């Protein structure tokens with residue numbers, strides 16, 4: 396990598412994934428307002444890519460150089476796109492919707508080199524299946540507050556035994572497909 400890496404995210408999970416993969420980087424996170432006012436009638440695939448693009452753009456403005464990395468994650472169940480729950484009731488609604496079903500988690504990623512027009516976006520997808528959640532199990536999980544700040548109201552990294560991956564990378568579910576980064580960094584640096 397020829398540039399200093401800047402993670403444009405407030406997500407502790409993205410920071411952890413990047414650290415565990417051995418990258419050195421600084422963090423400059425966009426505020427939540429970047430995600431508001433997004434296209435309301437676009438597909439979830441378009442939404443995560445557009446959101447990652449906007450997050451990277453907001454941070455690129457503040458830097459003269461460096462490789463900016465931004466991402467956005469949602470869960471998709473049937474025709475519903477599930478972002479971060481706003482409260483416990485919202486989290487419960489999401490989990491009841493996914494209970495006993497397959498769903499997908501999409502992560503859009505944007506990398507851009509500040510001070511240049513070099514920019515790329517990518518989309519990754521992982522399919523999961525959730526067991527039928529018993530009422531008691533669901534209430535216990537909601538009481539634990541582990542759903543807070545997580546798209547679809549669950550954290551795959553929390554070792555839950557009622558959700559498993561059918562196809563795709565676990566890192567995509569947790570918010571950043573780090574296994575793809577070496578290839579993607581080469582692509583954006585060559586663009």
Ligand SMILES: Cc1cn([C@H]2C[C@H](O)[C@@H](COP(=O)(O)OP(=O)(O)OP(=O)(O)O)O2)c(=O)[nH]c1=O
Pocket residue numbers: 403404405406407408409424425450466467468469470479500544545546547549550551552568569570
């Ligand atoms: C599905 C799932 C999501 N998540 C998290 C990853 C993201 O932090 C969050 C999705 O919200 P995002 O809006 O993608 O990210 P964020 O608001 O946390 O951070 P930023 O916009 O600054 O980058 O859900 C998990 O941690 N585990 C999971 O299993």
